[in-house]
Amino acid sequence: MGGEMRLTYFNARARAELARLLFKLAGKEFTDRRVEGEEWTALKPSTPKGQLPILEVDGKMMCESGAICRYLAREFGLYGSDNWEAAICDQILDTVDSVFQNIVQIKFTAKTEEAKATAMKNAVSNIEGLEKLVYSFKKGAFLLGEKASLADAAIRNITEYFAALPELKLESYPTVKAIASNFAAIPAIAEWIKTRPETNM
Numbered sequence: 628m629g630g631e632m633r634l635t636y637f638n639a640r641a642r643a644e645l646a647r648l649l650f651k652l653a654g655k656e657f658t659d660r661r662v663e664g665e666e667w668t669a670l671k672p673s674t675p676k677g678q679l680p681i682l683e684v685d686g687k688m689m690c691e692s693g694a695i696c697r698y699l700a701r702e703f704g705l706y707g708s709d710n711w712e713a714a715i716c717d718q719i720l721d722t723v724d725s726v727f728q729n730i731v732q733i734k735f736t737a738k739t740e741e742a743k744a745t746a747m748k749n750a751v752s753n754i755e756g757l758e759k760l761v762y763s764f765k766k767g768a769f770l771l772g773e774k775a776s777l778a779d780a781a782i783r784n785i786t787e788y789f790a791a792l793p794e795l796k797l798e799s800y801p802t803v804k805a806i807a808s809n810f811a812a813i814p815a816i817a818e819w820i821k822t823r824p825e826t827n828m
């Protein structure tokens with residue numbers, strides 16, 4: 628990795644915000660490109676899968692939000708200190724991704740009240756699982772000790788959706804809540820949260 632990195636997504640947090648948080652946590656410059664409408668229509672055919680986000684690095688392009696975040700975490704030294712800690716980060720990431728998919732169903736794709744209720748039940752169950760994992764792994768102010776990692780960023784990122792869904796009460800998950808607020812208090816992250824574009828999702 629040498630030159631500038633450019634992250635392209637829509638004007639939303641959704642599948643790009645974790646990558647943005649990693650740039651901010653690492654103190655690395657990047658271009659936060661947000662496209663819409665005709666600009667996206669024109670860009671779509673040149674993307675690997677016709678979807679965003681994409682990350683461009685030294686003229687090369689990658690897709691898939693999970694791959695992008697893992698790549699950035701490896702580049703920035705935010706993936707734990709060994710393979711075991713990387714696997715701890717992965718367990719958190721995969722659990723958080725399940726919660727995110729449940730939230731997308733609740734907010735957008737569930738067609739019936741029944742489907743919505745099932746997605747909510749699954750979200751609660753996945754967040755309970757997240758709390759259990761975080762409780763069992765937590766070694767300090769952050770999951771892996773006193774240095775924040777990809778895992779803490781992912782935890783903070785997912786909790787930002789809870790406020791819009793009254794059934795998901797952050798207070799019910801105290802270890803998740805503690806990590807999320809410790810992460811948000813890191814000065815570069817606090818500054819980003821204060822100044823980033825405001826979006827619904």
Ligand SMILES: N[C@@H](CCC(=O)N[C@@H](CS)C(=O)NCC(=O)O)C(=O)O
Pocket residue numbers: 641642671677678679680690691692693
């Ligand atoms: N698994 C992919 C999913 C990407 C995805 O679904 N992108 C959506 C936005 S969240 C998209 O590009 N939609 C516009 C389109 O398909 O034209 C990832 O995590 O990056």
